[in-house]
Amino acid sequence: MPRFFVDRPLVAGETLPLPDDVVRHVHVLRLQTGDAVTLFDGSGGEFDAELTDIAKRSVVARIGEHRDREAEPPYRVTLAQGVAGGDKMDWLIEKAVELGVAAVVPLTAERGVVRLAGERALKRQAHWQALVRAACEQCGRNRVPDIAPPRDLEAWLSQLPPAEDSELRLLLSPRAEVSFASLPSAPPVAPVTVLIGPEAGFSPSEEKFIVDTGFSTLGLGSRVLRTETAGMAVLAALAARWGGW
Numbered sequence: 001m002p003r004f005f006v007d008r009p010l011v012a013g014e015t016l017p018l019p020d021d022v023v024r025h026v027h028v029l030r031l032q033t034g035d036a037v038t039l040f041d042g043s044g045g046e047f048d049a050e051l052t053d054i055a056k057r058s059v060v061a062r063i064g065e066h067r068d069r070e071a072e073p074p075y076r077v078t079l080a081q082g083v084a085g086g087d088k089m090d091w092l093i094e095k096a097v098e099l100g101v102a103a104v105v106p107l108t109a110e111r112g113v114v115r116l117a118g119e120r121a122l123k124r125q126a127h128w129q130a131l132v133r134a135a136c137e138q139c140g141r142n143r144v145p146d147i148a149p150p151r152d153l154e155a156w157l158s159q160l161p162p163a164e165d166s167e168l169r170l171l172l173s174p175r176a177e178v179s180f181a182s183l184p185s186a187p188p189v190a191p192v193t194v195l196i197g198p199e200a201g202f203s204p205s206e207e208k209f210i211v212d213t214g215f216s217t218l219g220l221g222s223r224v225l226r227t228e229t230a231g232m233a234v235l236a237a238l239a240a241r242w243g244g245w
Helices: 020-028 088-098 118-139 153-158 204-212 227-242
Strands: 003-005 015-017 036-040 046-054 059-067 077-082 103-108 168-172 192-196 216-219
Touching: 003 020, 003 118, 020 046, 020 059, 036 059, 077 088, 077 227, 088 103, 088 118, 088 227, 103 118, 103 153, 153 204, 168 204, 168 227, 192 227, 204 216
Parallel strands: 003 036, 077 103, 077 192, 168 192, 168 216
Antiparallel strands: 015 059, 036 046, 046 059
16 A cells, blocks of 8 residues: 655544645556555554545545554664765665664765765755655655754764763774674663764774764674665664564
């Protein structure tokens, strides 16, 4: 059944016009009046709905029963990712959502090939947030991960609160202190942050600053992974370890 995100609170029994992006999707899918769809607003659960009127530029739906269905993993991971060039970042964010990430923080770094600031950064953030919503529609998640505005690495690290004893802050690095096998076997209650560098990695001074901020360096084996591979590998491995599948 087609699933659509609606950026406003949904209430069972109400009839409402659907947003423009959903209208376009309805027409692309060639849905008809009377067709059943699923709607969600990001606050949890989802609603059965019926399309009651379809025009060229508008679609109206009647909201039905709410269902408390969730597809979230039993832990909360933030992916802090050095911004990758080309289409890599789009692909990376989409797949991270499918793998259960709770939030993504795009970071610019010394060796990064992408520089984002001002209006360009805001446009890129909006583009990524739209990708997140589309990924949630596709994969069945009813809670929409947050995409933070692109930040400079050192500025982001400087505003992080002190790490709690139970909090995991992990930097993927070929020079790892912590092996994957040494991570807790049960899903942690406290938040987890996984930090991954851009294509050329973090500089030595950046890596020192990261470790001084409370991050442990984590390794995934003897092979050096590309930035777009590393995040997917660690998110999938954490899902297998902590019951996120």
